[in-house]
Amino acid sequence: MFKQFFLKNLLLITTVSLAACSSVKEYNLAITEKKHSVQTLKQDIDLTHQILKDGHPGLYWYISKKQLDFKFDSLKNAINEPLTTRQFYQKLSPVVAAIRCGHTALRFPSVIQKDKKEREATKNKIYPLHQFTYAVSEDKLIVINNKSKNKNIKTGTEILEIDGLAPKEIFNIVSTGFSYDGYNSLSRNKRIERNFAQLYKIYFSEQDSVAIKFKTDSAVINTFVSFYDKKKDAEAKKKLDTAKTVAKVPDKKIKKTLKYRGNKVNNEYQLDFKFLDQEKDIAYLKIKSFSVPTANFKQFYKQAFDSISLSKSKNLVIDIRNNPGGTLSASLALFSYLTDKDFVYLAKPINNGGFSADKYQTGLKKLRYYLTAFNDNGNIYEDDEGNFFSFMKGYKPQKPHKNNYKGKVYVLINEFSFSASSLISANLKGINRATFVGTETGGGANQCTAGRMPVVTLKNSKLDLRFGLNRMAPIYQQDLYGRGVFPDVEVQSTLKDRISNYERELQWILTDIKGKG
Structure with a gap:
């Protein structure tokens, strides 16, 4: 018996090893220039549909089910000629998006670079559209920050065309594959402005030089923006700075304050805490993500709430605008500081039972499935109604933190508050613990799919399909189905506010506190 098992799996290993020897060059060709046959594209459509039904x-x-089946069947019937991976992505991603699940989406594959020098060169190459940060307002594309060589492009400059295409045309194309939670698509513009360069690359390819038409206050400028080498620029700047300045010794007290909030992302801390007034009566806690690998959330919260307790602050502002989510544990830990009663944070995390992404893969991953049948069965339970679910912290009763805050709480939310940030918002709303200011969250108020997030690579096109295996739902549910958490006070900064760095939402809170003081 053992000999047969060994010989069978030795054959599998040999076969898979030979298959795995296909070159990186062939893979890169498959996702860039190669046109996949009609038959193989239809195989990938069927595989996508089957994976989603299974997991x-x-x-x-x-x-x-009837509507979704129809969309997949219609796409198969519409595929009548070979397509590149890029062309196929543009056709399949809208079908996946029709599920209306913000955690379910196709991801476009990246070219593999094995050569170290090549990787380094690409890493340091700043392509034209990556040289700006953007705001999207009423189908207009506005420059907020300019990191290009052309210093005539100021904050507030409008982009009229990119390689002959108007921004409105570009937006309509790149947003077709956006996955939203339920029926709320308010995050469309925010997604475009945050990921504009990457989206443009997927749909229109990335060039070393791009023709851009800018509109300033005084003129229309037609110019080419070309790539530059970040490393060379940094070395030149370093030499200049060394000649002109003397390094300052960091303040040890400040260094201690910052040590738990992690590294900066895009030159900005994802976690921040401070007081907004000299009397320390208004505490401000910013969390731009519940997943910051270099941070220690537990210690960060402890420092913040110890400071709040010591200062006897009467007001706390929690800013989770533009927070796309993160770990369940980080959001749950924050909630425990905001209630003085035992609580259940999460409804039963329902799933479809044991699911293994390896089952649908090729090569060594497929082999692993046959050898181990790896899945989540060790963490899957079945209730009396026959529902499968995973045990997660928050599903059972939790204790409030002993240093929980009892003062007034304001929460800033917007259309890019997703996943874990929507989860904590829904639970705080459920116990009437905070005043919510801003705009409706992009994440669903009643549920999303998350937990374990497998990624399956489609066999032929090499597109990656990612989705969550568990229903993640707050214990408190709202009546309006398929929408986000709504603010108590709807306030939204204008484009002019953003250009001048005026915090309209925060200003409303400060005015409200002053009026009640």
Whole structure:
């Protein structure tokens, strides 16, 4: 018996090893220039559909089985000629997006670079559209920050065309594959402005030089923006700075204050805490993500709430605008500081039972599935109604933190508050613990799919399909189905506010506190 098992798996290993020897060059060709046959594209469509039916716990929350089946069948019928991976992505991603699940999406594959020098060169190459940060307002594309060589492009400059295409045309194309939670698509513009360069690359390719038409206050400028080498520029700047300045010794007290909030991302801390007034009556806690690998959330919260307690602050502002989510534990830990009662944070994390992404893969991953049948069965339970679920912290009763805050709480939210940030918002709303200011969250108020997030690579096109295996739902549910958490006070900064760095939402809170003081 053992000999047969060994010989069988030795054959599998040999076969898989030979298959795995396909060159990186062939892979890169497959995702860039190669046109995949009609038959292989249809195989990838069927595979996508099957994976979602097998593993997605909320496949029919917002679309019926009949409607979704029709979309997949229609796409198969429409494929009548070979397509590149880029062309196929543009056709398949809208079908996946029709599920209306913000955690379910196709991801475009990246070219593999094995040569170290080549990787380094690409890393340091700043392509034209990556040289700006953007605001999107009423189908207009506005420059907020300029990191290009052309210093005539000021904050507030409008982009009229990119390689002959108007921004409105570009927006309509790149947003077709956006996945939203339920029926709320308010995050469209925010997604475009945050990921504009990457989206443009997927749909229109990335060039070393791009023709851009800018509109300033006084003129229309037609110019080419070309790539530059970040490393060379940094070395030149370092030499200049060394000649002109003397390094300052960091303040040890400040260094201690910052040590738990992690590294900066895009030159900005994702976690921040400070007081907004000299009397320390208004504490401000910013969390731009519940997943910051270099941070220690537990210690960060402890420092913040110890300071709040010591200062006897009467008001706390929690800013989770533009927070796309993160770990369940980080959001739950924050909630424990905001209640003085025992609580349940999470409804039963329902799933479809044991699911293994390896089952649908090729090569060594497929081999692993046959050898181990790896899945989540060790963490899957079945209730009396026959529902499968995973045990997660927050599903059972939790204790409030002993240093929980009892003062007034304001929460800043917007259309890019997703996942874990929507989860904590819904639970705080459920116990009437905070005044919410801003705009409706992009994340669903009642549920999303998350937990374990497998990624399956489609066999032929090499597109990656990612989705969550568990229904993640707050214990408190709202009546309006398929929408986010709504603010108590709707306030939204204008484009002019953003250009001048005026915090309209925060200013409303400060005025409200002053009026009640």
